[in-house]
Amino acid sequence: MRSSISLAVLLVLSMGRGQAADPDPAAIAYFEKQVRPLLVEHCQGCHSVKTKKTSGGLALDSREAILTGGDSGPAVVPGKPEKSLLVSAVHGTKADFQMPPAPKGKLRAAQIAVLETWIRDGPFIPPA
Numbered sequence: 001m002r003s004s005i006s007l008a009v010l011l012v013l014s015m016g017r018g019q020a021a022d023p024d025p026a027a028i029a030y031f032e033k034q035v036r037p038l039l040v041e042h043c044q045g046c047h048s049v050k051t052k053k054t055s056g057g058l059a060l061d062s063r064e065a066i067l068t069g070g071d072s073g074p075a076v077v078p079g080k081p082e083k084s085l086l087v088s089a090v091h092g093t094k095a096d097f098q099m100p101p102a103p104k105g106k107l108r109a110a111q112i113a114v115l116e117t118w119i120r121d122g123p124f125i126p127p128a
């Protein structure tokens with residue numbers, strides 16, 4: 001009995017600490033396997049400090065850069081894909097604002113779903 005109570009307390013404490021101190025291994029794996037390859041292949045050519053191109057003032061390669069966003073503000077609102085600029089950009093719901101831009105054009109629906117799930121569930125984003 002005693003041990004299950006302390007386990008519950010521990011759980012609450014570790015939740016309060018947030019991802020920086022104690023990242024969830026499943027969230028890390030999701031980012032590394034699903035999200036990072038997508039950002040690298042489809043976005044970072046134009047949005048990365050590494051490629052020295054930060055179109056619209058936006059870099060998509062660190063937690064800070066993604067949450068701060070570019071000229072139009074935060075690219076991602078944690079837990080809220082429907083309020084995240086990154087999501088409306090890949091849906092192309094704002095005119096003149098389809099990402100990736102033509103001629104490469106829109107991501108597949110499954111790829112867009114990966115980004116939405118990532119943002120809804122966290123998102124886990126490494127510091128760099």
Ligand code: HEC
Nearest residue numbers: 042043046055056058070071072073075085086089099100
């Ligand atoms: C071929 C280059 C290119 C690629 C690839 C690209 N973008 Fe962009 N992106 C741009 C340009 C240029 C702008 C600035 C548009 C403007 O301000 O009118 C921009 C702007 C943005 C913005 C708004 C930044 C701001 O704060 O104003 C977001 C969000 C964004 N892109 C997300 C993405 C995502 C997500 C991907 C990958 C799925 C992506 N982009 C791929 C060129 C690109």
